Amino acid sequence: MLRITGGRVYDPANGIHGEVKDVCISDGRIVAEVEGTGVRTIDASGMVVFPGGVDVHTHVAGAALNFARAMTPENQREAVKFIHSPELRAGIGGITPTTFATGYLYAGLGYTTVNEAAVPILSARHTHEELRDTPIVDKSCCVLMANNELVLDLLEEGETERAKQVVAWLIWAAKGYGVKAVNPGGVAAWKWGKDAKILSEPVEGYSKVTPAKIIASLAAIVNDLQLPHPLHIHCNNLGAPGNISTTLETMKLLEGYRAHMAHLQFHAYGGDGWNSLRSEAATLAEYFNAHPNLTADAGAILFGNSVTITADGPWQHLLYQLTGHKWGNLDVENETGCGIVPYVYKGSNLVNAVQWAVGLELLLLINDPWRIFLTTDHPNGACFWRYPEIIHLLMDVDFRRERVRKLPAKALKRIVLGDLDREYTLSEIAVITSAGPARALGLSRKGHLGPGADADVAIYNENPDRELMFRYPRYVLKGGQVVVEEGAIRKVVDGREFIVHPSFDENIEEYLRPLFEQYYTMSFDNYPVEMHRVEGADIRECG
Amino acid sequence: MNRADFIIYWGGNPADCHPRHFTKYTLTPKGKHVPMGRKGRTMVLVDVRETPSVRAADIFLQVRPGKDFEVITTLRALVKNQPVDQARVAETGLTLAQLQDLVGRMKNARFGVIFFGMGLSMTRGKHMNSAAVLALVAELNAFTKFVCMPMRGHGNVTGADVVMRWTTGFPFGVNLCRGYPRFNPGEFSTVDLLVRGDNDAALILGADPGATMPQPAIDHLARIPTIVLDPKVTRTSRLARVHITTAAMGISAPGTVYRMDEIPLPLRPILQSPYPTDEVVIRRIHEQVKAKPAWLPASFKKVPCA
Numbered sequence: 111m112l113r114i115t116g117g118r119v120y121d122p123a124n125g126i127h128g129e130v131k132d133v134c135i136s137d138g139r140i141v142a143e144v145e146g147t148g149v150r151t152i153d154a155s156g157m158v159v160f161p162g163g164v165d166v167h168t169h170v171a172g173a174a175l176n177f178a179r180a181m182t183p184e185n186q187r188e189a190v191k192f193i194h195s196p197e198l199r200a201g202i203g204g205i206t207p208t209t210f211a212t213g214y215l216y217a218g219l220g221y222t223t224v225n226e227a228a229v230p231i232l233s234a235r236h237t238h239e240e241l242r243d244t245p246i247v248d249k250s251c252c253v254l255m256a257n258n259e260l261v262l263d264l265l266e267e268g269e270t271e272r273a274k275q276v277v278a279w280l281i282w283a284a285k286g287y288g289v290k291a292v293n294p295g296g297v298a299a300w301k302w303g304k305d306a307k308i309l310s311e312p313v314e315g316y317s318k319v320t321p322a323k324i325i326a327s328l329a330a331i332v333n334d335l336q337l338p339h340p341l342h343i344h345c346n347n348l349g350a351p352g353n354i355s356t357t358l359e360t361m362k363l364l365e366g367y368r369a370h371m372a373h374l375q376f377h378a379y380g381g382d383g384w385n386s387l388r389s390e391a392a393t394l395a396e397y398f399n400a401h402p403n404l405t406a407d408a409g410a411i412l413f414g415n416s417v418t419i420t421a422d423g424p425w426q427h428l429l430y431q432l433t434g435h436k437w438g439n440l441d442v443e444n445e446t447g448c449g450i451v452p453y454v455y456k457g458s459n460l461v462n463a464v465q466w467a468v469g470l471e472l473l474l475l476i477n478d479p480w481r482i483f484l485t486t487d488h489p490n491g492a493c494f495w496r497y498p499e500i501i502h503l504l505m506d507v508d509f510r511r512e513r514v515r516k517l518p519a520k521a522l523k524r525i526v527l528g529d530l531d532r533e534y535t536l537s538e539i540a541v542i543t544s545a546g547p548a549r550a551l552g553l554s555r556k557g558h559l560g561p562g563a564d565a566d567v568a569i570y571n572e573n574p575d576r577e578l579m580f581r582y583p584r585y586v587l588k589g590g591q592v593v594v595e596e597g598a599i600r601k602v603v604d605g606r607e608f609i610v611h612p613s614f615d616e617n618i619e620e621y622l623r624p625l626f627e628q629y630y631t632m633s634f635d636n637y638p639v640e641m642h643r644v645e646g647a648d649i650r651e652c653g
Numbered sequence: 654m655n656r657a658d659f660i661i662y663w664g665g666n667p668a669d670c671h672p673r674h675f676t677k678y679t680l681t682p683k684g685k686h687v688p689m690g691r692k693g694r695t696m697v698l699v700d701v702r703e704t705p706s707v708r709a710a711d712i713f714l715q716v717r718p719g720k721d722f723e724v725i726t727t728l729r730a731l732v733k734n735q736p737v738d739q740a741r742v743a744e745t746g747l748t749l750a751q752l753q754d755l756v757g758r759m760k761n762a763r764f765g766v767i768f769f770g771m772g773l774s775m776t777r778g779k780h781m782n783s784a785a786v787l788a789l790v791a792e793l794n795a796f797t798k799f800v801c802m803p804m805r806g807h808g809n810v811t812g813a814d815v816v817m818r819w820t821t822g823f824p825f826g827v828n829l830c831r832g833y834p835r836f837n838p839g840e841f842s843t844v845d846l847l848v849r850g851d852n853d854a855a856l857i858l859g860a861d862p863g864a865t866m867p868q869p870a871i872d873h874l875a876r877i878p879t880i881v882l883d884p885k886v887t888r889t890s891r892l893a894r895v896h897i898t899t900a901a902m903g904i905s906a907p908g909t910v911y912r913m914d915e916i917p918l919p920l921r922p923i924l925q926s927p928y929p930t931d932e933v934v935i936r937r938i939h940e941q942v943k944a945k946p947a948w949l950p951a952s953f954k955k956v957p958c959a
Contacts, residue, residue: 171819173915176815176818176819176915177915179818179819179822179823180814180823180824182820183822183823183836184832186822186836189822191833191834192833193831193832194829194832194833195832199820199823200821200829200832200833200834201820201821201833201834202821202822202833202834204822206820206822207822208821208834209819210818210820232916233915233916233917235909235917235919236815236911236915236916236917238817239909239917240819243819243820254792259685300766301656301796301798302656302798303762303794303797303798313742315686329826357827427794430791431795437791439794439800441800443655444655479931518853577673628683628685629655629684629685631654631677631678631916632916632918636918636919640919
């Protein structure tokens with residue numbers, strides 16, 4: 111039993127905005143009161159108490175990230191090292207941290223739940239093995255579905271009901287939590303070296319299936335299956351100048367459905383070429399503000415080294431041609447694909463400067479913090495351990511303007527960031543880093559400090575230097591145990607994995623089995639991830 | 654299997670070394686977009702000698718030993734319509750016409766693949782050859798879809814690579830002596846450590862270096878306390894100080910094996926074994942080692958994070 115006393119508590123989900131009050135913990139959960147002897151007290155006077163952070167969109171495990179690790183030994187060499195000790199496993203931090211280091215780094219930042227946003231079903235077994243080796247944090251996975259040919263073939267034939275059964279079966283086979291759509295149709299087209307740039311045109315290899323049809327069908331299926339997290343969508347034309355029209359069109363298709371728009375920064379550009387690229391964050395925010403069915407994460411970029419990893423294969427080929435840097439491409443049979451290109455965002459580069467501004471503009475122009483969340487699409491825009499730099503930019507308008515002034519003069523005409531006065535409050539930071547993403551993921555025990563919630567708590571020293579404040583929490587508790595104290599890992603606990611079990615007709619296996627024997631290189635019985643590979647599975651039945 | 658209509662094997666002999674590759678993955682299966690199976694595909698074999706794989710090929714290109722890099726570089730030039738030196742092409746054992754024909758076929762493929770084996774990656778030029786193939790394939794994507802994949806050897810070598818990467822950040826040649834992973838192939842790779850005699854003990858799991866490594870490395874393994882975990886007697890187990898017999902993976906022990914394309918497959922045992930699995934043995938050794946006092950000085954306990 112534990113009592114955190116004297117701290118200013120920010121628990122926006124329960125309407126608490128900086129009141130000094132006690133937080134009590136028993137058996138790993140928040141409780142209303144603890145009594146009797148043996149209650150440990152943490153004196154949090156002069157500190158702020160937040161619910162543990164929740165990352166709605168990150169890439170921390172799986173075949174693609176692991177391929178990126180192999181591709182960039184030069185990054186690993188200059189990264190922070192984790193030295194083996196009786197408590198800690200050895201590892202490497204940096205841009206693509208090793209699994210154990212990922213757990214330590216997230217916890218060290220006050221984050222206790224992460225959603226791995228892109229899992230191919232064929233290699234989901236591998237993703238779960240890595241997540242098992244990612245300690246402390248709780249985890250969930252979104253499985254890639256918008257280029258899966260089993261699903262696309264059914265949409266081509268108009269068999270929507272059967273497509274729904276197949277999607278449900280696939281989610282359970284992958285032991286996933288949500289459904290992710292990446293560049294719908296574009297990754298399938300990339301198997302032929304093509305892309306899907308226009309939402310109303312048929313996808314390469316199909317006559318009826320268009321990206322628009324895939325988006326609408328999947329949104330409906332996710333809705334029908336009553337998954338806790340809505341369709342998680344990475345729009346077509348990521349990163350391309352002028353892609354605002356595609357993004358708006360996608361959002362219009364989603365009217366009437368809940369949906370989560372991933373890394374919106376990469377989808378809010380105007381102009382018709384790299385030289386005329388400009389921010390369309392204001393246009394996007396205007397539409398978004400008027401449509402409460404949508405949530406989004408920022409996918410902000412920060413200047414510096416990164417590795418771009420995305421299932422968006424055609425975009426990565428373009429990026430390789432643009433940069434001449436290393437390029438890795440993985441095609442995952444008939445399901446999805448992935449491209450990997452190391453990238454450096456430079457403050458002096460016009461395009462990068464606009465991208466940097468767009469991420470912040472979206473966070474500032476979207477009025478409701480409950481619908482836009484802090485992410486960098488780790489490791490694409492920047493590493494997750496750089497989130498405190500973004501918090502600083504959001505909370506301090508003078509500091510932000512000073513940074514804007516350092517951008518190339520040409521960039522200033524393409525952005526509106528310099529005109530925005532909004533400053534985030536601590537309560538709003540608690541929303542965009544924890545309460546909001548937890549709600550969007552449908553995790554009722556995360557992101558708040560009310561009785562019954564998981565006792566995941568981050569306690570920060572109050573400090574006017576917001577970057578420093580959020581970089582080094584004074585304490586981090588996971589499931590009621592103190593895991594971080596003054597920037598050092600004190601105790602390593604295992605995390606859980608949230609998975610969903612949507613209801614489906616068992617007979618769908620009779621439809622799938624012959625298709626597997628014909629078109630898959632893995633036998634049908636070997637395909638589903640076995641339950642014993644998922645550590646600490648927390649299963650939710652739905653549908 | 655489902656897409657490739659143009660397949661090149663370079664520096665390998667899959668007919669002998671990867672006997673199921675043609676029939677299960679690349680040549681004969683009737684794929685989703687290659688319904689004709691073998692008839693819908695063209696296979697080119699590039700090697701320094703005639704092997705049993707030649708019989709499966711439509712075109713066989715015999716390169717002079719050690720000239721692979723030159724051939725690949727010439728192909729890269731031809732792909733980009735750059736001039737090439739006829740005399741240099743002649744040194745490779747192939748004619749310009751043969752290479753031009755190959756480039757034409759590559760560009761006209763709907764979906765092309767190059768599988769490269771150790772005949773390319775472990776002969777003169779080594780990693781330079783692999784890098785050249787990767788560059789050639791990357792550049793071909795300006796014309797059509799092209800991918801490549803290494804043909805690997807020795808059981809679950811891909812699985813070892815994959816796990817090393819997520820735990821240490823590096824695929825092989827990792828040194829943990831300082832308490833954190835460092836990577837330097839050529840310095841920390843097994844052969845180099847053994848040949849220099851840097852290590853004073855060896856634990857060998859799922860490999861038979863006594864049959865494959867150079868003699869000075871084998872001599873060192875025989876000199877030091879070497880412990881081998883293996884279901885069967887091998888060259889290495891004969892020279893080892895200790896051989897612990899373990900259950901065979903996939904036959905009497907469960908586990909996971911990674912295919913060469915890094916897709917994990919579960920292994921289900923079909924027989925019972927009186928012997929423990931590798932995992933059980935390693936865990937028991939680890940328990941004993943853990944019971945010993947920590948080797949780190951107390952000051953190391955405070956490890957900064959973030």
